[in-house]
Amino acid sequence: MPDRTGFWLMKSEPDECSIDDALAAPDRTVAWTGVRNYQARNFIRDAMRIGDGVLFYHSSCPQPGIAGIARIASEPRPDPTQFDPASKYFDAASRADAPRWLLRDVQALRRIPLIDLARLRAHAELDGLLVLRKGNRLSITPVEPRHWHFIVDRLARDT
DNA sequence: GCCAACGTTGGC
DNA sequence: GCCAACGTTGGC
Numbered sequence: 001m002p003d004r005t006g007f008w009l010m011k012s013e014p015d016e017c018s019i020d021d022a023l024a025a026p027d028r029t030v031a032w033t034g035v036r037n038y039q040a041r042n043f044i045r046d047a048m049r050i051g052d053g054v055l056f057y058h059s060s061c062p063q064p065g066i067a068g069i070a071r072i073a074s075e076p077r078p079d080p081t082q083f084d085p086a087s088k089y090f091d092a093a094s095r096a097d098a099p100r101w102l103l104r105d106v107q108a109l110r111r112i113p114l115i116d117l118a119r120l121r122a123h124a125e126l127d128g129l130l131v132l133r134k135g136n137r138l139s140i141t142p143v144e145p146r147h148w149h150f151i152v153d154r155l156a157r158d159t
Numbered sequence: 160g161c162c163a164a165c166g167t168t169g170g171c
Numbered sequence: 172g173c174c175a176a177c178g179t180t181g182g183c
Contacts (some may be wrong), residue, residue, distance in 0.1 A: 059168085064170065087161095134176080135168095135177060136177090137168045139179055
């Protein structure tokens with residue numbers, strides 16, 4: 001048993017990588033590329049631990065919401081897309097000997113019936129969930145244990 | 160260090 | 172496509 005378990009919400013555009021894409025990947029695991037925000041980078045680098053729970057969130061799509069449950073599956077390592085000029089995540093200012101952007105592998109565990117934003121907002125138990133906060137643009141946010149448990153143990157079970 | 164301009168995110 | 176909110180950039 002881990003002596004510490006953290007919880008996260010991670011946004012992915014389903015056009016790029018949906019929960020179904022992740023579940024279909026080898027070992028159901030995908031490299032979480034493309035994080036280009038320092039606060040989110042610091043979560044990846046410093047705060048996450050292997051085994052931490054992940055709410056897999058679909059963003060920038062017709063039905064934004066929590067679409068699945070996943071887990072952090074690796075230590076941090078350099079995001080290779082920052083060095084790929086053909087990638088939209090290419091960062092010419094990042095040097096190979098001092099990579100600016102990191103990623104974690106994320107292992108999908110299961111799909112859940114989509115919990116959309118209206119449904120999330122309808123529960124007072126989820127007041128304070130960062131993804132619901134106005135103007136929030138962070139692609140990775142920490143999730144409080146009480147929020148995690150309410151979502152996973154209650155909402156993800158209803159249909 | 161300030162802050163205006165600009166680019167991006169992301170729901171609607 | 173709109174636009175509010177936020178992060179980054181760069182002149183000073």
